[in-house]
Amino acid sequence: MTAGGIELAExxxxxxxxxxxxxxxxxxxEIGFEMSQYGVRRVLIVTDPGINAIGAPQRIAxxxxxxxxxxxxxxxxxxEPTDDSMNKAVEYARVQGEWDGFIAVGGGSAxxxxxxxxxxxxxxxxxxxxxxxxIGAAKAPPGQxxxxxxxxxxxxxxxxxxxxxxLDILSxxxxxxxxxxxxxxxxxxxxxxxxxxxxxxxxxxxxxxxxCHAVESYTARYYxxxxxxxxxxxxxxxxxxxxxxxxxxxxxxxIAQSFRGSVREGALEDRSNMMMAATxxxxxxxxxxxxxxxxxxYPIAGMVKDYRPAGYPQDExxxxxxxxxxxxxxEAFRFSFESAPERHLKAAAMMDPDxxxxxxxxxxxxxxxxxxxxxxxxxxxxxGVGYTESDVPDLVPGTMKQARLLATCPRTPTEDDIAGxxxxxxxxx
Numbered sequence: 001m002t003a004g005g006i007e008l009a010e011x012x013x014x015x016x017x018x019x020x021x022x023x024x025x026x027x028x029x030e031i032g033f034e035m036s037q038y039g040v041r042r043v044l045i046v047t048d049p050g051i052n053a054i055g056a057p058q059r060i061a062x063x064x065x066x067x068x069x070x071x072x073x074x075x076x077x078x079x080e081p082t083d084d085s086m087n088k089a090v091e092y093a094r095v096q097g098e099w100d101g102f103i104a105v106g107g108g109s110a111x112x113x114x115x116x117x118x119x120x121x122x123x124x125x126x127x128x129x130x131x132x133x134x135i136g137a138a139k140a141p142p143g144q145x146x147x148x149x150x151x152x153x154x155x156x157x158x159x160x161x162x163x164x165x166x167l168d169i170l171s172x173x174x175x176x177x178x179x180x181x182x183x184x185x186x187x188x189x190x191x192x193x194x195x196x197x198x199x200x201x202x203x204x205x206x207x208x209x210x211x212c213h214a215v216e217s218y219t220a221r222y223y224x225x226x227x228x229x230x231x232x233x234x235x236x237x238x239x240x241x242x243x244x245x246x247x248x249x250x251x252x253x254x255i256a257q258s259f260r261g262s263v264r265e266g267a268l269e270d271r272s273n274m275m276m277a278a279t280x281x282x283x284x285x286x287x288x289x290x291x292x293x294x295x296x297x298y299p300i301a302g303m304v305k306d307y308r309p310a311g312y313p314q315d316e317x318x319x320x321x322x323x324x325x326x327x328x329x330x331e332a333f334r335f336s337f338e339s340a341p342e343r344h345l346k347a348a349a350m351m352d353p354d355x356x357x358x359x360x361x362x363x364x365x366x367x368x369x370x371x372x373x374x375x376x377x378x379x380x381x382x383x384g385v386g387y388t389e390s391d392v393p394d395l396v397p398g399t400m401k402q403a404r405l406l407a408t409c410p411r412t413p414t415e416d417d418i419a420g421x422x423x424x425x426x427x428x429x
Contacts, residue, residue, distance in 0.1 A: 009227065009228060010224055010225070010226070010227065010228060011223055011224055011225075011226040011227065011228050011229060011238075011239075012224065012228070013223075013234070014223040014238045014239065014241040014243075014287075015234060015236075015238055015287065016241065016243045016244065016287045017163070017181055017184060017286075017287065018161050018184070018282075018283045018286070018287075019150075019160070019161055019184055019185045019186060019187055019188050020186075020187050020188070021161070021187075021188045021190065021279065022034065022187065022188070022189045022190070023190045023275075023276065023279070024190075024191070024192075025191060025192055025193050025268070025272070026191060026193065027189050027190060027191040028056065028059070028060060028063075028151055028189055028191040028193075028194060029059070029063060029191075030063070030189070031060050031063050031064070031103065031149060031151065031189055032060075032062075032063030032064045032065070032066050032067040032069065033063075033067060034149060034187055034189065035064060035067070035069055035101060035103070035147070035149060036067040036068075036069060038100075038101060038147040038186070039100075040069060040100035040101040040147060041068070041069060041070060041100055042069070042070050042071070042097075042098070042099055042100050042101075043064060043069055043070070043071045043072075043099065043100060043101045043102065043103055044071070044072055044074055044093055044096070044099045044101075044102050044103075044117070045057045045060060045061060045071055045072065045073045045074065045102075045103045045105060046074050046077060046089070046102060046103065046104045046105070046106075046110055046113055046114040046117060047073065047074070047075050047077060047104070047105040047106050047110050048075060048076075048077040048078070048079060048106050048107075048109060048110055049075050049076075050079075050313070051075075051105055051106045051110065051153055052073060052075035054197060056105055056151075056153065056194055057073045057075070057105045058073065060103060060105060060151070061073060071103075072096065074089065074092055074093070076088065076089055076092065077089065077106060077109050077110045077113045078109065078113075079107075079109050079312065079313055079318070080109060080168065080301065080318050080320070080321060081109050081112055081113050081116075081166075081167045081168070082167055082168040082169075082170050083127055083128075083167055083168065083169050083170060083171075084170055085113070085167075086113055086116045086117075086127060086167055087126075087127060089113050089116070089117055090116060090117050090120045090121065090127075093117045093121050094120075094121055099121065099146065100146065100147070101146050101147035101148065101149070101186075102114050102117060102118050102146065102147070102148045102149075103148075103149045103151060104148065104149070104150045104151060104185070105151045105153065106151075106152070106153050106154075107152065107153060107154040107156060107157060107159075107206065108152075108154070108156060108157030108158075108159040108166070108209075108321065110153075111150045111152065111157070111159040111160055111185070112157075112159055112164075112165040112166055112167065112177075114148055114150070115148065115159075115165040115178070115183045115185075116165055116167070116178070118145045118146055118148050118183075119141055119145060119165075119178070119182075119183060121146075122141075122143070122144075122145045122146055123141055123142055123143065123145075125139065127167075127178075130178045130180070131169075131176055131177065131178055132176055132177055132178065132179055132403075132404050133403065133404075134401060134403060135169060135172065135174070135176045135401060136176070136178075140180055140182075141180055141182045141183070143182075144182065145182055145183070147186040147187075148185045148186050148187075149185065149186060149187045149188075149189055150185035150187070150188050150189070151189045151190075151191070151194070152188075152190060152194075152275070152278070153194040153195060153198075154195060154198060154202060154203075154206040154278075155195055155203065155206055155207060155210065155262070155271065155274035155275045155277065155278045156205070156206025156207060156209040156210060156278055156321075156322050157206070157209055157278070157282070157321065158209075158210070158213055158278045158279060158281050158282020158283070158285070158286065159282065160185055160188035160190065160279065160282065161184070161185070161188055161279050161282035161283050161286055162184065162282050162285070162286030163179060163180055163181045163182070163183045163184040163236050163286060164177050164178070164179050164183065164236070164286065165177055165178040165179075165183055166321070168301065168302050169302070172302070172398075172401075173299070173302045173303045173398070174298055174299055174302040174303075174398040174401055175297070175298030175299070175301050175302045175398075176298065176401070176402070179235070179236050179237070179404065180236065181236055184286075188279065190275050190276075190279060192268060192271050192272040192275045193268075195271045195274075195275060196266065196268065196271060198266075198271075199310075199311035200263050200264070200266070200311065200377075201309060201310045201311030201312070201377065202311045202312065202320075203262050203263045203266065203271075203274070204263045204322075204376040204377055204378060205309070205311075205320040205321075205322035205323045205378070206278075206320075206322045207255070207259050207262065207263065207274055207322065207376070208322040208323065208325065208326035208373070208376075208378060209278075209321055209322035209325055209326075210251060210255060210259075210274065210277050210278045210281045210322075211255055211259075211326065211329075211351070211369070211372070212290065212293045212294065212322075212325040212326060212329055213248075213251070213278075213281035213282065213284065213285040213290060214248045214251040214252050214255065214277075214280075214281040214284060214285070214347075215248075215252070215329070215333070215347050215351070215365070215369075216285060216289075216290040216291050216292075216293055216294060217240060217244055217248050217281070217284040217285035217288045217289065217290060218240060218245060218248040218249070218252070218284070218343055218346075218347050219240070219291075219333065219336055219339075219340055219343045219344055219347065219410060220239055220240040220288050220289050220290070220291055220408045220409070220410065221239045221240065221291075221339075221407075221408055221409060221410040222239055222240050222241070222340075222410070223238050223239035223240065223241045223288075224239075225239065225410075226238075226239055235404070236286070236287065236289075237287070237288065237289030237290075237404060237405075237407075237408050238287060238288065238289070239288055239289060239408060240288045240289075240343075241287070241288055243287070244283070244284040244285070244287050244288035245284070245288075246284075247280045247281065247283040247284040248280070248281060248284035248285070248288075249350060250277075250280045251277040251278075251280040251281040251284065252277075252347060252350035252351050253350055254273045254274065254276055254277035254280070255274075255277050255351060256350060256351055256352060256353060257273060258270040258271075258273035258274055258277070259274060259277075259372070259376070260372075260375055260376060262274045263376045263377075288408070289404075289405065289408035290405055290408065291332075291336070291405055291406065291408045291409035291410075292328070292332035292335065292336065292399075292405075292406070292409055292413060292418075292421065293325045293326070293328055293329040293332045294325050294402070294405050295399045295402035295405040295406050295409075295418075296324075296325075296327075296328040296332065296395070296399050296418070296421065296422065296425075297321065297324035297325040297327075297328075298324075298398055298399070298401075298402055299394075299395045299396075299397075299398025299399055300319055300324040300327060300328075300382060300385070300387070300395065301318070301319045301320075301321060301324040302398060303391075303394065303395065303398065304317045304318055304319050304385070304386070305317060305386040305387075306386055307319055307385040307386045309323065309385075319385050323378060323379060323385065324385075326369075326373060326378055327378075327379065327381055327382050327384070327385065327425055327428070328381075328382065328421055328422060328425040329369055330365075330366035330367075330369050330370050330425070330428050331366070331421045331424045331425045331428070332421055333365045333366055333369070334362055334363070334366055335411065335413065335417060335420075335421055336409060336410055336411050337361070337362040337365070338362070338411065339410035339411040340410055341361060341362075344361075344362075344364070344365045345361060345364055345365070347365055348364040348365040348367075348368045351365075351368050351369075351372070352368040352371070352372070355367070355368050355371070370428055370429050373428070374429065380427050380428055380429060381425045381426050381427045381428040382395075382422065382425050382426055383426040383427050384427075387426065388426065389423055389426055392419050392422045392423050393419070395422055396415055396418050396419050396422065399418045399422075400415055400418065
């Protein structure tokens with residue numbers, strides 16, 4: 001490809017984006033003012049039954065009334081959303097008429113469901129039209145979406161700052177997503193007070209999502225190593241880059257400072273730091289990308305058997321996303337170490353500055369992660385959520401379908417590589 005009269009084979013351009021941000025205790029009380037700036041008159045608040053029960057969505061609805069904005073609360077979000085639950089949410093929004101904007105209140109499940117509602121009520125089509133290849137058609141949204149304010153109530157997904165929407169495809173028993181910059185929320189309002197009632201188990205699981213976002217993004221394939229792309233072909237996940245690196249480094253520093261405390265004592269300062277870490281990591285991975293741990297996580301969650309995690313709704317089996325991404329992370333980073341040793345070692349040092357130096361450098365980051373997982377009660381590998389070595393052949397195809405994620409890995413894995421990572425992750429310690 002020619003640029004400026006020079007023939008270029010390798011990529012020289014990276015992109016980076018994030019929504020405006022309002023952060024701090026009590027920030028959710030100002031949502032009425034913020035939404036009024038977009039000239040809206042009718043808003044759908046998207047949440048789940050648990051969050052609705054504690055009253056946060058209604059308090060936000062009350063702030064909207066003060067600015068003459070009508071609203072309705074939809075609390076039908078499914079924790080770990082599926083194509084079925086998202087289609088039902090979209091249908092609800094369509095039947096109820098026209099909406100000028102949306103507010104998502106909850107974890108990544110609520111925010112991702114609101115992104116899907118916004119997309120499919122703003123433009124024609126079905127979920128599979130927009131879902132990433134090779135599972136869906138990866139159609140680009142044809143125009144702007146409506147204002148969406150994301151209000152996270154967990155410190156984890158970073159969905160408030162990303163352009164991704166993740167869901168389970170029930171018929172395929174695999175997780176996948178929609179990725180396009182137009183899905184990114186218009187504004188992220190982050191109020192640490194909304195996390196104070198989270199069970200320790202949820203804080204632990206969602207926090208491991210932050211860890212994997214930051215470390216995977218930091219160790220992702222560097223943007224200049226990709227082939228040169230035309231502007232219309234350049235994807236949201238463009239590889240690690242100088243701007244994303246800064247946010248990931250800040251996130252890892254906050255994790256080292258506050259993650260264990262946010263789980264054990266749950267003090268406001270630690271919860272605030274983890275909310276900030278989630279957003280910082282979202283600003284990193286939401287542009288550079290994630291790789292093997294997230295690719296493995298999708299079939300691990302999608303093919304769940306009977307596992308019901310403490311702290312979560314018990315009505316059906318599930319592997320929380322933050323757990324599923326962490327279960328193969330130590331082994332995945334052993335695999336990717338040779339591609340960028342200095343990155344892996346620096347990530348380990350930022351995550352645990354006081355960790356003893358391992359005699360084998362490739363074990364430094366895995367040992368840091370394993371010690372953290374032990375300290376906060378994460379299951380011991382995929383065996384801890386009900387899988388055995390005999391399940392590995394069934395899990396591998398689901399990982400290999402995550403072409404968008406595996407392309408970001410600095411060392412491209414084969415099916416045999418993935419099978420080995422999963423097998424060695426039946427138990428992590």
